Amino acid sequence: MKILQLIDSLDAGGAERMAVNLANGLINVVDASHLCVTRKEGILKQSINDLNYYLFLEKTGKFDIKAISSLISYVKKNEIDIIHAHSTSFFMATIVKRFVPELKIVWHDHYGKSEELHQRDFKVLKFFSKSFTHIISVNEQLKTWATKTLHCKKVTYLENFALPDNHKPETSLHGKNDFRMICLANLRPQKDHFNLIRAFKKVSVTHDLWTLHLVGKDFEDTYSDEIKSLINELKLEEKVYIYGSRPDVNNILSQCKIGVLSSKSEGLP
Known part of the structure; x- marks a missing residue:
């Protein structure tokens, strides 16, 4: 099985860190574990274990033909079986699936305002959820919401997890120890x-x-x-x-x- 994590940026956010953690954690579990960043690189690039399986699209707009074509080519060339799309990157994943019909999409919902789901704009998401094979929600509220609202039968709740941080210490904080x-x-x-x-x-x-x-x-x-x-x-x-x-x-x-x-x-x- 070959899996590609798809995320918009590598800024130090929860969804971004989870995408990197999954890409790293699956290296010795699946045949190939890839990571694709669509729009912007960031500090988390330093945390990627294997840059040979990394793709940066430099996407500049919603319908960036060059970026979409590059991802389609990458998926075909590397025989990707599953795109694990995080947050808003589901849109690009579903476009790729139109050109690679056998591709499966797992969508990971990291929505941070789970107490305010009544305010969520989900019309586009609901339409494209027909293409999802599986949905992963980071808490029970999001799982319940996805089950009731979206067009995907398989919905799983998965807690965020952390992996060991092996970065060399470089930051010295101000102030006194213990305070x-x-x-x-x-x-x-x-x-x-x-x-x-x-x-x-x-x-x-x-x-x-x-x-x-x-x-x-x-x-x-x-x-x-x-x-x-x-x-x-x-x-x-x-x-x-x-x-x-x-x-x-x-x-x-x-x-x-x-x-x-x-x-x-x-x-x-």
Whole structure:
């Protein structure tokens, strides 16, 4: 069996990390384990175990003919049996299937707002789900939703998992040992860093030694600017630190005493 993981980017997000973990984890389990990134490379490329089975399409638009043709050629040349499409990459997988009818599609649903499924726009997904052989959901809510809503009979709940992080330690955190708190999350509104920073301000009044460390992709957008402004406004410049994406996650976590999430919603098990 030959399987190809299909993902939009290699930024350090949950879906992206799972795609890389699956590609790495299946190397000694199936005949060939491939990974294809459609739109953007990122920090997780460093985590890919075998770049001989890696394809980057440099897709520039929804209907990028060159990218689609490249993926079709790759699937045919490498005799791929299954495309394991993560999140929105299902669209490209179904296009490829039109040219390779025997191809099977497994769609992995990483939707992070599982408490707000009534707001999900799923018309396109529902139409293309007719082409899915199997759906994998990261929590029970998503599994129930897929079973009731989409056109695929086989739906499985599979918890996200982690693999050992073998990256060389390179990040040294500010602050004192035993007094570090960490939030490992990309700087996105869903993660609600504002709530976390305001809460930390209250804690720091009576726990002066503690520092807060924000590790995750900084998109350098309005949300990011507002976070930095809040840190300055609350005079936390020497207590709250932003690091951006970092590959040596285990090393970073080993330097911290408390891990915290303040997300509005999470696609947790």
